[in-house]
Amino acid sequence: MKKLINLILLIFLLVSCQEGLAPIEKAIIKGKITFVGALPPDSLIKDLRVVAFNNYPPRDIVSEVLTGNAIFTESLLPIKNQECNYFIEIDKFPSTIAYLVVARQYGTLFEWDVVGIYSNDTVNYVPEKIVLSKPATINIDFVVDFNKKLPQPF
């Protein structure tokens, strides 16, 4: 009987050590997107999202998201007042964002182009890497001009 009671207590002890799910500590990349110039017609702007890719150059957005190599914001449509805010949460550390862009879907599910790039290079738009080793909040703003041709990786 004593052994049994000890066994019960052991089970409870082991179970109480289990932690289960918990909120994830996250890094947040957030900022403002400002749209300049004329907006394309609605038929050419079916979706708009900020996408963070782990690799550069990436394959198409859908494949990279499906394989877990990219994450994106909720749809930013409809665009109001020529600007909008975004945020992306990253919960794996360390993590490297090799390519952070604003992407537009202009046709079918696989037809996207890049309309804004996080880069310090205003000529060749070489992507700027973001290395995250712990939870933090990073502010990155974009200026998007739909009429400007940017280097397209896909």
Added chain:
Amino acid sequence: MKLLYKFTVLLIISSSLLIAKPKGGLRGTVVDVETNLPVVSSTVRIEGTSIGSFTNREGKFELKSIPIGKYNLLISAVGYETQKIDVLIRENRDTTLEIGLRPKILVAGEVVITANKKVQTVQEVPISLSIIKGNIFNDKSIVTIDKALKYIPAIEVNNDNISIRGSSGFAFGIGSRAILLIDGIPVLSADNGDIKSDAIPFPLIEQIEVIKGAGSALYGASALGGVINLITREPKEKMYLSATSNLGVYTKPKYKSWHISDDLQQLRQVNFAYSQRFGKFGVSSSASYSKDEGYRLYNQEEHSMFYLKTNYNFNDFTILNLSGQFSRSYRDDWVYWNSLDSATRPPTSTNLDNQISSNKYFFAAEFRSIISSNHFFTFKNGFYQTELRNELTGSEYRQSTAQSINSEIQFNSKINELINLTYGLNFINNNVKAKIYGNQNQKYISAYSQAENRFGDLVITYGGRFDAEQTDSIHKDFSKAKVEFSPKAGLAYRTAFNSTVRASIGKGFRPASIAERFASVAFQGFEVVPNTKLKNEKSISMEVGYNLPLIINSVPIILDCSIYNNELYNLIEPKFITNSSPKIQFVNTTRARVTGIDFDAKSMITNYFGTELAFNVMNPIDLDNNKKLKYRSVFSSIIRFIFLFDNFELNADYRYKSKTERVDDELRFQIKNFDARVPVHLVDASLKYKFSDFSIALSSYNLLDYYYTEVPGNLGKTRQIVLSVNYVANR
């Protein structure tokens, strides 16, 4: 068809009431063999039927005017081993019996109904069958069927989705692969083919029987994975009155980001049950109301239910049962979380004003009669209506009114001393008028037969069922109906030491429900599109089991072990049409195999301490791509303890489920942190104090406040503490 139906009913009733048959009587006394005191309210039933009587305060019973012949009597009572006695009824003579019942230390030799559609002892059943007695619901403050079923090994319950031995994944309960019956009458909704756990007369449930494995050979469509039969209390001469009040709270989660209010979320429930027999007339009734504020924002539920069952004994061999139920519920339309960080809140875009309201109506009539000592019959009719609607407009407006009519006539015949036959006809009509499914009509016509041969200690059963299913908009007329044959064979052999070996093989099938075929609905970012080309899903269940009662050092132990293999064909599962959009269609996707071991050991080690250990290990494989089936746990176990001291009773349960190995990857587009899942460790405990007719219990569900998900984007119930006050008069 209607004329033929009415004619059949009249013929049956008149034949049993008017045809003069030679009759005799049976009377007797049931006593405790150890104390020689009368056993009050024991059940005396004729094997194979639910016809019988109950003993009165003096332990006496009487059955008058029984057709002459040889019968097997089953005498059972709570706390006693079931006795089986052969009795001969002679013309115009009363047979008198003196029956002694032996007190039982452990639950064994129970009387069951579901396995072969007749009353028999559990040792004669060739398949795995689990039983939960209604009295434990009060002990553990259980007030819903989903909570009750969680105490059965190898059953997983997620919302209204019930999976027996891995038969189901997760589809919001749509297209249940387990059939739910109330007193043998199906209660699956006509549109979704699902189980409505809030429309059950829970306070009056006396026993839950669960068949693990395909049961289509007797129960037809939907019994692909198993059968759950809820048996309500039969009115006895002694009045049964119970009233229960539960008041509970959800404690605040450890993490501040999961707090949804400054106050504790509350849970309130009251229920009443009454049952009594007045001569030939018996009445049972229950009513319940519950309001659960939920542990998540936008997750409130409010349910009310009323149930009434009456029965009238024309004589001791002809009984009419009439029952009716109405239930009403309102609930928030919670589907998934905003994110793991805010796991107790819905997505920010959710319209929090939208509620789902639903009504359910259930009416049933059952007529049972003994035609002669060798022939019994039962005629059952059930009507089940479900109504559902939400408060949104446009493509998100959901509304459905669904009616299911079920008529069944069943005969039990003793062909000779060795062979018993159970056979019958069944007709089901599902009619749906819904914005989301269109106007649809689905019919089943079925015939079944099962023989049971006895060779000493060996019982062999074999039989099958033909089901023809026709849905108007698919098969045009009944000549184009799809016919399925579901055979079954099994054996139960009582060996030395009272142990039983059982083996069975049977087929199960399920046609797509109306919802799976015709759903055209948008909700919470998902869009479901119809698929009228769905084929029937099928299963072949095989199992070998062994039941061994033991006594080691004066300690009684019951061991039960099954090895099973379920082959599943054309499983209907919700599937994302493309890899990247939340558009879902039900499709025949999977050829699967679930092989496993189901083990249960229980013992009352001393008079004040008992324990049970049960586990299920299975390998659920999707054979099409050689991966584990989605939403199944490979290992699950339950460890239970009960301590009794004076008027106190302490129950503690630990339930474990290994992490589900696969979920739908496409959910990542809709549900943040869809992949957040861990093994499940749940501890429930309750302490009860009994005095006179009252008891007070303090119970906790998820005592250690462990956080887990069973369904993507859905945090499991956090710690709940409930104070219950219960009054039971049985006099």
